[in-house]
Amino acid sequence: MLTPADTAFAERLAARLPVGRLRAPEPRHLEEPRGRYKGQGGLLALPETVEDVSTILQEANAARVPVVPYGGGTGLVSGQVAPELPAPLLVSLERMTVIRAVYPAENVMIAEAGAILSDIQAAAEAENRLFPLSLAAQGSCRIGGNLATNAGGVGVLRYGNTRDLCLGLEAVLPDGRIWNGLSRLRKDNTGYDLRNLLIGSEGTLGIITAATLKLSPRPAATGTAMLVVSSPRAALDLLSLARDQVGDGVSAFELINRQGLDFLTETMPDLRQPWAEPPDWSVLIELGLSGGTDPTEALEELFAKAFERGLLSDGVIARSEAQRDALWSVREHLPEGNRRIGSISSHDISLPLSCVPEFIERGNAAIADIGAFRVNCFGHLGDGNLHYNIFPPKWGDRRDHEGERPRINRTVHDLVSEYGGSVSAEHGIGRLKVDELELYGDPVKLAVMRQIKIALDPNGIMNPGAVLRAGNG
Amino acid sequence: MLTPADTAFAERLAARLPVGRLRAPEPRHLEEPRGRYKGQGGLLALPETVEDVSTILQEANAARVPVVPYGGGTGLVSGQVAPELPAPLLVSLERMTVIRAVYPAENVMIAEAGAILSDIQAAAEAENRLFPLSLAAQGSCRIGGNLATNAGGVGVLRYGNTRDLCLGLEAVLPDGRIWNGLSRLRKDNTGYDLRNLLIGSEGTLGIITAATLKLSPRPAATGTAMLVVSSPRAALDLLSLARDQVGDGVSAFELINRQGLDFLTETMPDLRQPWAEPPDWSVLIELGLSGGTDPTEALEELFAKAFERGLLSDGVIARSEAQRDALWSVREHLPEGNRRIGSISSHDISLPLSCVPEFIERGNAAIADIGAFRVNCFGHLGDGNLHYNIFPPKWGDRRDHEGERPRINRTVHDLVSEYGGSVSAEHGIGRLKVDELELYGDPVKLAVMRQIKIALDPNGIMNPGAVLRAGNG
Structure with missing residues (x-):
């Protein structure tokens, strides 16, 4: 049973942290870009060190207070906004923005999780190197969020997803233990791949506080x-x-x-x-x-x-x-x-590359069967990743078509599933796509995910309701 | 408590499998290339389908019989040979060698785990594509073993380790559940990265039965x-x-x-x-x-x-x-x-790239302090991966220097650790390096590995004693 981040909790936590680390969330912390979800009050923690984060999670875990990790707030599936929990503790990494080191000869950088992506790109460029992660939100998203969601973008074709650009992590586990995994190694076969387990887990298994990033020659x-x-x-x-x-x-x-x-x-x-x-x-x-x-x-x-x-x-x-x-x-x-224009429904999907043309044909026909909608299909073709977005007819208003959204969603995602595609190519699951994951995901994989979640976060405090349904033991 | 794969178990298992799937292990199944470990009798299973593997693990799990997955037998850290268990069930994938499909336009191949690496390379070449994993044992190692150990080789600099060459897996979990994860997708952010968790886990979390492999243009x-x-x-x-x-x-x-x-x-x-x-x-x-x-x-x-x-x-x-x-x-x-020549001690190490020259200098000096040994230091410099091997003086015999091995090992690995390097760059931990992992590994990472192992393999049947000390709950 989770309990809210109430005044008593805030006082206990404040007593263990340096002054100025806690405050009330600002409105920006309670919103998400699609405007579908609204967060609630709770408490905002602004750690400045990995030890701060450790203290915060120790206390939250002891008190069963839900924790929502917060990066740049640009996520598109509401991983960062939790409307349905007891008032949560938001942990924003916005004060942990230091680029700790750049090793140009090794094509390596170590950056804190709160560093803004475009600042990381600029720091690489200053050493005549490229950090190839590139996406629309790069001026405000933070690398910790990019890692937590395994962000994609326009450079994936050549350089891979965010997980391919990371050599190591420093992270705090749900009970406050600190994993020092800031490796600068290209090859290291000493045990399970904890790095990739945390990358893409959307803040449900711990909080990433820093990362070793792979740079490339420009x-x-x-x-x-x-x-x-x-x-x-x-x-x-x-x-x-x-x-x-x-x-x-x-x-x-x-x-x-x-x-x-x-x-x-x-x-x-x-x-x-x-x-x-x-x-x-x-x-x-x-x-x-x-x-x-x-x-x-x-x-x-x-x-x-x-x-x-x-x-x-x-x-x-x-x-x-x-x-x-x-x-x-x-x-x-x-x-x-x-x-x-305002979409009725937008889909971040991927398909086996050779199935893309047939999918577009069949998808467009299936949408036309539902109504005279406009379809904007664009995206990272080289990765098989389409943004397949459905809009009202010309002069129409999306609000008149809300009722058709479930059918549109189902039609598109059923077809994606038929081709062995993914209903979330690069945005993640967050809270928006939990139903889809349960519907289309491999049931054994889902069961294993729950086993891992319970093993690492037995109290279920980390971003409850994101990726996995909350309380679903 | 584990129990041996005895006659009663063999009979129960045989009753659930098609004829001809069980026999006694051959001598080759009980040896490893370094000649340090010797396996024991037990039982050999030769599954032909993923369903066979599922049946085998269901029965082994129910009976608490230890399971040792077996690929090409070329591993260098004795992940494939278990001398100290109750007579184990060896599961060799040697009959699952089908290349299920090649999609040249997608640069994708789906191969069963028992396919020999050089056969996979040839199948890619037949479609004017490259499967870039390349290592000395390629004529006999099997792709399932390459995946289980996250094999390296000479192509890592450009194409990455084995994990970077895999898009999806089919695998059987310790309790016999089948995960259907043979994705052909380049981007898929639907949940935890189970693929990378299994890759490099050296058969301790399940058995990989097939994989989607990434090809490259030649x-x-x-x-x-x-x-x-x-x-x-x-x-x-x-x-x-x-x-x-x-x-x-x-x-x-x-x-x-x-x-x-x-x-x-x-x-x-x-x-x-x-x-x-x-x-x-x-x-x-x-x-x-x-x-x-x-x-x-x-x-x-x-x-x-x-x-x-x-x-x-x-x-x-x-x-x-x-x-x-x-x-x-x-x-x-x-x-x-x-x-x-016969080495006294060989070390598969990696270092941050820019530390390599200093390491070689200091390492050679430290070895010279111990004795008049010959050092052969070679390897994948672009990955920071050295094979740093110590030999007896000219005309000497390795057997006269066995007693110095622990000190040599410790000297080399202490120095590696000082530079933030790895004591196993590409060979894995197996049974040979369990002590080293406990000595040099991050203790929090090790604890998390144990939590994951217990969550997925509560009876501890999967390759006990490899990577993690057996029975270490």
Whole structure:
């Protein structure tokens, strides 16, 4: 049985912490970007050291107070906002932002969990290195949250998900024990992979306080193009062709649908788009190449070959940094366009790569059967990761279609499941997708997850209700 | 309390399995390559399906019979040979060797756990793809064992360890439940990372029966050279220079010490070596480049630049496939040379990359303080992974130095630990390094490992005594 973070608890905890570590949560701590969940009062802890975090969890565990770890607050599945608990203890890492060390010769950085992603990127760049995690929220999300949710983004194709960018962790377990796992090693086969168990566990197994991050050499030169393809299948063939040509040099491959461009025209008419008439399907491709090969020439060669094979009909290759930024700006504004239109339902799904074209065809047909909705299907095609979002008919309002959301959700996710896909490719489960995990997840995996949760957090204090249903022993 | 796999158990189990799945172990199942451990009789199960494995574990779990999973038998830390248990049930995956599917367009293969690594490599090559796991035992090790031990090898620098090459697993848990996790997805954030928990757990948490493997495009062209460097530090500087030039294109970077070449001269005089006088330090470098850049030219450019900076003094760039094979043959015979000489003590260690040169210097000095031993220090320098092996003085015999082994071991591993290194970089813990794990491992991590072990295998039947001390609740 959990108990609220009440005044008595706050006083007990305050007595064990340096002055100024506790306060009431601000409104921003009780909101989430989709506006679906609202948090409640409770208590906010602002630890400054791993020992602070340890003390906080010791006390919370002893008192059975629910703990909600808080990073940048940008998570899209409400892992950070808990509406239904006894007033929780929010633990925000926002004061633990130190970049503890950079080892450029090793391509390694050690950063505290509260460091903002763009600050980490900048610290790497200052040493002529790349930290390749890159996503829309990078100006405000924190690396601890990126790790807790195994964030994706546009660099996954080449550099992997967040878990692939981490060599080691410092973390506090639910009972306050500190695991010192800030390894700088590339190879270490000494026991179970605790690092990957914590990464992606969304704050339900402990609190990450610092991480050893893997940096990369910066590509010597980058080339960017937006290419008009005849279909998603042609886009996949183009990706194959590009990889045959430059191997791992393809660092981004983003699918764009006409609907997304139309939303930009409608909501952000001043945003420069490369086409007079928006094409049905286009891709944003980026090549990051090391010395020797000129990426612009490589893109020209790719264009010529793909044109010959009928995969594409038009294209823009960036000739300057400004043109490159303009192309990326179109891609990066797609989510904002979606927000301004207002989706009925949005789906962060992944599929086996070769199933993507058929899924889009069948998905669009199934949605059309439900109603005259608009579908914006875009995303990280190279990873098989689509953002498949459903909008009301033109001039319609999402609020008139709330009732259809469950059916839409079920239709999309049933189809994803039929192809062996995932109903959460990069956003995680949080509280938004607990039902989906129970419906579509492997039952044995779920049972094992519960066994692990009970073993490491027997009192169930860590982010209760996220990932696993609360109290579900 | 564990009980032996006796006749009564064998009869009960046989009644639930198709005919021919049980027999007595052969001698090869009771040996391990280092010859330090000897297994005992017991019973051998040869499952052909995941259902067979499930039945086997259900019965073993019900009867508290210890289970030792068996792959290719090539493990170097005796994870596969258990001398001290009640007669165990060996479960060999050698009949589950089917490559279930290859999806070249997705760079994905699904293989059963008993498939031999070189067969998997060949199946990938048949589709013009690369499965980049590459190690000395590839002709006999099995992919299930590679996964269970998170095997390393010479391709880690570019492609990662075995865990980085796996997208999903099918596995049987200690109580016989089957986890269907053969995902073909690149991104899937639906719950805890069970895949990485099983990978590297050395058969102590379940039996992997099949895996989805990540393939890569084959490099368009490969270049290989052996270069004489002035020191390990110069070798590291050369690696940096190479990466500045060709980025991820550096696919192998192996450090070679004169001692290893001298061993080859002594034990395999017919093996062709590239030098009249073996250099103190050399590196084998391989570049795998995509279209556009000629790797031989890139190596020539690298040589010129590195020569200018005083990093190297001589070198051989392979001009033909035969020359390439000859260079690799030198590297690949180093372990056999070691075996023929007979080491007193061998150490599979890793270090933060920039600490490697200092470690070698201090390590060699510390060993010299103990006695006039010969040290062969070689390995995967790009990963910070050294094989640091100690041999008797010339004309000496390892058997005369057994008594010094503990002191040598302790000296090397203390120094590794001082630098934040690992006492098992790629071989795992098995039974050989349980003491080391307890001595050098993070105590909180060890405690969490035990909690997870108890949660998933409460009867302690799975490979007891490997990784964690048996019966250590």
